[in-house]
Amino acid sequence: MAVNLLAPADLLPVAGVSLGVASAAIKKPGRDDLLVMRFAPGTVAGGVFTQNAFAAAPVHLCRTRLASGAGRLRALLINSGNANAATGDGGAEDAATLTHALAAQLGCESAQVWPFSTGVIGVRLPVARMRDALPRALAAADPGHWAAAATAIMTTDTVPKGLSRRVETTRGPVTVTGIAKGVGMIYPNMATLLAVVATDAPMDADAVQALTREAADRSFNCVTVDSDTSTNDSFVIAATGAVGGAPFAEGSADALAVREAIFEVCETLAQAIARDGEGATRFVTIDVACARSRDEARQVAMSIANSPLVKTALFAGDANWGRLVMAIGKAGVEGLDPAGVDLRLDDVALLAGGQPHPDYTEAAGTAVLAQAAYTITVSLGRGDASIRCWTCDFSYDYVKINAEYRT
Amino acid sequence: MAVNLLAPADLLPVAGVSLGVASAAIKKPGRDDLLVMRFAPGTVAGGVFTQNAFAAAPVHLCRTRLASGAGRLRALLINSGNANAATGDGGAEDAATLTHALAAQLGCESAQVWPFSTGVIGVRLPVARMRDALPRALAAADPGHWAAAATAIMTTDTVPKGLSRRVETTRGPVTVTGIAKGVGMIYPNMATLLAVVATDAPMDADAVQALTREAADRSFNCVTVDSDTSTNDSFVIAATGAVGGAPFAEGSADALAVREAIFEVCETLAQAIARDGEGATRFVTIDVACARSRDEARQVAMSIANSPLVKTALFAGDANWGRLVMAIGKAGVEGLDPAGVDLRLDDVALLAGGQPHPDYTEAAGTAVLAQAAYTITVSLGRGDASIRCWTCDFSYDYVKINAEYRT
Numbered sequence: 001m002a003v004n005l006l007a008p009a010d011l012l013p014v015a016g017v018s019l020g021v022a023s024a025a026i027k028k029p030g031r032d033d034l035l036v037m038r039f040a041p042g043t044v045a046g047g048v049f050t051q052n053a054f055a056a057a058p059v060h061l062c063r064t065r066l067a068s069g070a071g072r073l074r075a076l077l078i079n080s081g082n083a084n085a086a087t088g089d090g091g092a093e094d095a096a097t098l099t100h101a102l103a104a105q106l107g108c109e110s111a112q113v114w115p116f117s118t119g120v121i122g123v124r125l126p127v128a129r130m131r132d133a134l135p136r137a138l139a140a141a142d143p144g145h146w147a148a149a150a151t152a153i154m155t156t157d158t159v160p161k162g163l164s165r166r167v168e169t170t171r172g173p174v175t176v177t178g179i180a181k182g183v184g185m186i187y188p189n190m191a192t193l194l195a196v197v198a199t200d201a202p203m204d205a206d207a208v209q210a211l212t213r214e215a216a217d218r219s220f221n222c223v224t225v226d227s228d229t230s231t232n233d234s235f236v237i238a239a240t241g242a243v244g245g246a247p248f249a250e251g252s253a254d255a256l257a258v259r260e261a262i263f264e265v266c267e268t269l270a271q272a273i274a275r276d277g278e279g280a281t282r283f284v285t286i287d288v289a290c291a292r293s294r295d296e297a298r299q300v301a302m303s304i305a306n307s308p309l310v311k312t313a314l315f316a317g318d319a320n321w322g323r324l325v326m327a328i329g330k331a332g333v334e335g336l337d338p339a340g341v342d343l344r345l346d347d348v349a350l351l352a353g354g355q356p357h358p359d360y361t362e363a364a365g366t367a368v369l370a371q372a373a374y375t376i377t378v379s380l381g382r383g384d385a386s387i388r389c390w391t392c393d394f395s396y397d398y399v400k401i402n403a404e405y406r407t
Numbered sequence: 408m409a410v411n412l413l414a415p416a417d418l419l420p421v422a423g424v425s426l427g428v429a430s431a432a433i434k435k436p437g438r439d440d441l442l443v444m445r446f447a448p449g450t451v452a453g454g455v456f457t458q459n460a461f462a463a464a465p466v467h468l469c470r471t472r473l474a475s476g477a478g479r480l481r482a483l484l485i486n487s488g489n490a491n492a493a494t495g496d497g498g499a500e501d502a503a504t505l506t507h508a509l510a511a512q513l514g515c516e517s518a519q520v521w522p523f524s525t526g527v528i529g530v531r532l533p534v535a536r537m538r539d540a541l542p543r544a545l546a547a548a549d550p551g552h553w554a555a556a557a558t559a560i561m562t563t564d565t566v567p568k569g570l571s572r573r574v575e576t577t578r579g580p581v582t583v584t585g586i587a588k589g590v591g592m593i594y595p596n597m598a599t600l601l602a603v604v605a606t607d608a609p610m611d612a613d614a615v616q617a618l619t620r621e622a623a624d625r626s627f628n629c630v631t632v633d634s635d636t637s638t639n640d641s642f643v644i645a646a647t648g649a650v651g652g653a654p655f656a657e658g659s660a661d662a663l664a665v666r667e668a669i670f671e672v673c674e675t676l677a678q679a680i681a682r683d684g685e686g687a688t689r690f691v692t693i694d695v696a697c698a699r700s701r702d703e704a705r706q707v708a709m710s711i712a713n714s715p716l717v718k719t720a721l722f723a724g725d726a727n728w729g730r731l732v733m734a735i736g737k738a739g740v741e742g743l744d745p746a747g748v749d750l751r752l753d754d755v756a757l758l759a760g761g762q763p764h765p766d767y768t769e770a771a772g773t774a775v776l777a778q779a780a781y782t783i784t785v786s787l788g789r790g791d792a793s794i795r796c797w798t799c800d801f802s803y804d805y806v807k808i809n810a811e812y813r814t
Contacts, residue, residue, distance in 0.1 A: 053743040054736030086732040088762035121729020122763060184716065226715045227634070228730075229737035308633045308715065308801075309592055309809055316810035322528020323635075325493040326592065329461030330636035336460040355495035356529060394715075399803050402716055403723035 002276040003283035003372050003392065008162035011146035014175045015200040016040035016240025020141030021152040024133035026126055027081030027119060032152045034130060036102065036137040037076040037196065043240045044205040045073035046212030047114070050233035056085035057095045058115035059234060065111045071205030073238055074112040076196060077102050077134075080153050080181070084117040084125050085231035094125045101131050105138060116234050118155055118181065118194050150179040153194055156401060157183050161272040165261040169254040171243050174201045176261040180269040184225055184278040184402065195220060195235040197265055201248065201258045202241035211262065212237045219266035222298070222389040225277035226398070227306035237262065274390040279397030282314050285375040285390055290340075292383035296333055300378060301389040303331035311394030319365030321350045328378060340381025346374050353381075409683040410690040410779050410799065415569035418553035421582045422607040423447035423647025427548030428559040431540035433533055434488030434526060439559045441537060443509065443544040444483040444603065450647045451612040452480035453619030454521070457640035463492035464502040465522035466641060472518045478612030480645055481519040483603060484509050484541075487560050487588070491524040491532050492638035501532045508538050512545060523601050523641050525562055525588065557586040560601055563808060564590050568679040572668040576661040578650050581608045583668040587627075587676040591685040591809065592637040602627060602642040604672055608655065608665045609648035618669065619644045626673035629705070629796040632684035633805070634713035644669065681797040686804030689721050692782040692797055697747075699790035703740055707785060708796040710738035718801030726772030728757045735785060747788025753781050760788075 017039055021032040039045075047066050049059045077099060084091045099113040106113070117125070150160035162179040178197035203211070216235055241247075248255035275283045286304055291297035304310055307327040313320045324343060329336070338354035345368040349357040368374050424446055428439040446452075454473050456466045484506060491498045506520040513520070524532070557567035569586040585604035610618070623642055648654075655662035682690045693711055698704035711717055714734040720727045731750060736743070745761035752775040756764040775781050 052733060052736035053738075053740065054732045054745050083729070086729055086758070086763065121727075121732060228714050228716045228733060231729075231733050231736060307635050308805070309635045312806050312809035315806065318810065320528075322490070322493055322638075323592075325461045325528060326459060326635060326638050329459035329638060331460075333460065338461050351493070356493065394806065396803055396806050398715070399719050399722065399801065399806060402719035403725065 002159045003280055005159050005272055005275040007160050008147065008150065010164065011162045011177050012164035012166060012175050013143035013146070014177050014198045014240065015242030016043060017198045018141040018143045019145040019149040020137040020139065021145065021148050022133040022137035022140060024079065024126065024130045026079055026130065032148065033079055033081045034133045034137055035078040035149050035152045036134065036141060037078070037149065038106070038141055039073050039075065039238055040240050040242060041074070043073050043238055044071040044203060044208050045236050045238040046071060046209035047234065047236045048212055048216045050230055052229050052231045054086055054231050056083050056117060056232045057087060057091040058084055058117045059232060060092065061095050061099065062114045062234060065114055069111040071209060072112050073114060074108040075102055075106055076114050076116060076236065078116040078153055078194065079130065080155050081119040082117060082123055082125050083119045083121045083232050085121040087122065087124050090124055094127050097127055098130055102134055105134060114236070116194050118153065118232050121231060146177055146179060153179065153181040155181065156278060157181050157276055159276050161269055161276070163265045163268045165265055167257040167261045169248070169257060171245055171254070174199060174243055174258050176258070176265050178265040178269055180273060182273050183276045195269055196238065197262060198238045198240065199258060199262065200240050200242040202243065202245055203239035203247050207247060208237055208239050211259065215262055215266040218263055219270040222387065223270045223274050224302055224305045224391050225274065271390050274392045277392035278401045279395040280392035281395050282393040283373040283390070284314060284392065285388060287375055287377045287386065287388050288380065289386040290379045290381050290383055291385045294385045294387055297385050297387040298389065300328055300331045300333060300380065301387055303327045304376060305389055305391035308394055314369065314393040315395045317366065317369040319362055319369055321365060324376065325351065333380070336380065342379040342381065344377040345369065409566045410687055412566050412679055412682040414567050415554065415557065417571065418569045418584050419571035419573060419582050420550035421584050421605040421647065422649035423450060424605045425548040425550045426552040426556040427544040427546065428552065428555050429540040429544035429547060431486065431533065431537045433486055433537065439555065440486055440488045441540045441544055442485040442556050442559045443541065443548060444485070444556065445513070445548055446480050446482065446645055447647050447649060448481070450480050450645055451478040451610060451615050452643050452645040453478060453616035454641065454643045455619055455623045457637055459636050459638045461493055461638050463490050463524060463639045464494060464498040465491055465524045466639060467499065468502050468506065469521045469641060472521055476518040478616060479519050480521060481515040482509055482513055483521050483523060483643065485523040485560055485601065486537065487562050488526040489524060489530055489532050490526050490528045490639050492528045494529065494531050497531055501534050504534055505537055509541055512541060521643070525560065525601050525639050528638060553584055553586060560586065560588040562588065563685060564588050564683055566683050568676055568683070570672045570675045572672055574664040574668045576655070576664060578652055578661070581606060581650055581665050583665070583672050585672040585676055587680060589680050590683045591632055592635045602676055603645065604669060605645045605647065606665060606669065607647050607649040609650065609652055610646035610654050614654060615644055615646050618666065622669055622673045625670055626677040629794065630677045630681050631709055631712045631798050632681065678797050681799045684799030685808045686802040687799035688802050689800040690780040690797070691721060691799065692795060694782055694784045694793065694795050695787065696793040697786045697788050697790055698792045701792045701794055704792050704794040705796065707735055707738045707740060707787065708794055710734045711783060712796055712798035715801055721776065721800040722802045724773065724776040726769055726776055728772060731783065732758065740787070743787065749786040749788065751784040752776065
């Protein structure tokens with residue numbers, strides 16, 4: 001039951017990108033679970049990946065190929081239903097085998113084919129079935145298949161996630177389209193489980209890598225569902241350059257317009273992940289201001305967003321704001337002075353200068369929490385850094401979904 | 408539904424300690440919610456308290472009095488039903504007022520009366536009703552009332568928690584009796600929500616403070632229910648010295664016997680907190696070995712113990728061991744090499760050298776997880792430090808208890 005989230009209606013093709021899906025019966029038969037995204041020659045891409053020490057086999061391969069191939073990308077090979085994580089040396093071989101097979105069919109170098117996997121951890125991929133599905137996915141490839149792609153990569157997601165933006169530049173319209181999946185094991189620590197954003201803007205490899213890091217920091221690294229960091233988080237921005245010409249000059253109006261469009265797509269996708277968080281009934285924005293650093297602000301926002309006691313109170317719509325105070329206090333901010341802390345629910349003040357606000361009423365607090373979406377605002381009173389993060393509540397269905405995940 | 412946990416049957420009196428309970432209708436009428444523990448002159452005590460920046464008013468007062476009074480303790484004033492946290496300057500005044508009143512009735516200094524509170528955050532104490540209850544609690548005080556005390560301090564606990572040990576020393580038998588409460592907002596970061604251990608052994612103030620820290624590190628700091636650190640965590644060891652004489656010589660057989668008895672009481676109380684964790688259906692021990700430091704081992708153990716995805720799988724009895732791998736990997740251990748990691752459920756090997764164990768079967772894993780209590784063992788393969796921690800699973804009832812806590 002996603003919160004205020006509809007399937008994307010109008011994902012725009014990006015010149016230089018085509019997408020094909022096929023069924024390889026990876027976890028269960030009968031659904032399209034394999035996606036090939038083809039990119040035109042000249043495409044450069046940046047990527048950020050999970051910091052989990054048990055990073056999956058495809059993550060290791062992507063990292064190596066990104067580093068060795070100077071960001072040149074010709075295809076992404078993405079599957080749902082199986083994470084190819086904790087699969088040992090055999091899993092590494094499986095990922096390599098499949099990308100070699102796809103590279104051979106595309107006539108490109110293996111280093112230009114990057115694999116993403118998502119699904120159950122600890123089970124080997126059905127390599128033969130996946131290899132057999134590659135020609136079908138390639139035959140189906142079409143620039144208009146973004147919606148099918150967004151659906152193919154879903155696991156426990158209830159709604160496919162995607163967004164397009166078109167901006168005018170001096171070289172004509174530039175398109176940005178992105179898709180993402182992920183609703184559980186979501187506390188990204190570089191990016192979230194599988195997000196791909198493509199643009200036909202021209203970029204160079206270093207710029208797209210820097211942009212990928214910056215976009216992740218503003219979007220996927222600001223969302224949490226359950227505090228659990230996946231083994232497979234992978235986020236790529238690919239720039240085909242199909243609009244032509246050299247990269248836009250740094251700081252130019254064109255470059256800024258494209259950059260803002262990319263940030264908007266990434267932030268909306270990150271929010272969609274929290275809106276569709278496992279069992280979510282509320283979508284909650286957490287603003288933390290007046291921190292000494294952005295990291296400190298994130299620490300406080302995530303301490304609130306990851307607290308099971310806060311999340312169950314949000315589920316109940318119970319204005320038990322003592323739990324918010326507890327979560328701020330446990331965040332580990334060195335030398336935090338409660339006397340500097342303000343706390344609000346939308347416009348309703350709870351704490352001012354660390355003291356209960358005299359005008360607060362339970363009715364006012366409860367009215368905010370009765371909404372499907374609202375904002376918790378914290379001011380730490382010790383600096384000028386801030387952050388905006390997103391999360392969801394913690395319901396019976398979260399337990400149900402995760403207790404029954406493999407059955 | 409606590410896991411393998413019964414109410415304590417035989418809590419032994421400790422010479423020099425008497426306990427009295429009374430009803431002050433703090434949250435609801437009709438239950439004994441106020442406890443006075445009296446200690447004989449000469450008693451010294453050590454205390455450790457929450458690291459939450461929003462530490463409650465009584466915690467601040469305890470810290471100050473512990474520091475200024477050289478550990479001399481004549482009474483603890485403990486209430487359930489209200490945490491006196493996030494109550495501002497008024498809350499600090501309330502705590503001081505009540506301890507002044509009790510000190511006056513006992514004829515001791517206020518600095519020798521330490522307050523503990525537990526319950527709802529953000530609500531002022533009913534000071535008048537509590538002051539009125541003090542003479543009743545004092546009149547009821549008796550060395551035999553440990554069980555009533557353990558019950559009076561409960562909040563959402565389903566079972567009172569206490570344990571006694573008696574050890575023989577060259578000066579005759581020494582008794583150690585402890586009680587604790589707490590089943591939610593439990594991720595102690597110095598101690599857990601209200602634990603008191605008393606002994607009639609003689610100790611000096613510095614020794615009892617050092618022992619309190621060490622005992623907390625081995626017991627309450629090794630347990631988590633929900634990753635949320637309370638504003639009120641407080642743990643005290645009080646030594647009345649009633650067996651007579653000077654403190655046992657450091658390292659003597661007597662000192663070691665008392666020390667081991669205190670550790671055993673604390674560890675059993677800490678385990679009881681996890682056994683009675685909110686909604687718990689499983690009691691899980693987590694052993695982490697071959698770490699570079701005890702802190703590193705704790706980091707991995709707590710990453711497993713606090714993971715909602717691990718906890719929901721444990722609730723379901725689902726051998727989805729990929730989630731254990733994920734939790735080890737996300738723990739933030741710098742430079743952890745998966746190739747050094749072994750993982751077991753009781754005697755069933757899951758990973759050896761970072762690779763799936765060839766002999767593992769789903770049936771064997773499921774058989775372990777079908778038990779009410781079992782051990783998860785992780786070896787990091789990079790040092791010789793280890794830790795043992797305890798936790799519980801995450802059930803529908805956890806959500807229910809915390810969504811309906813104030814109703």
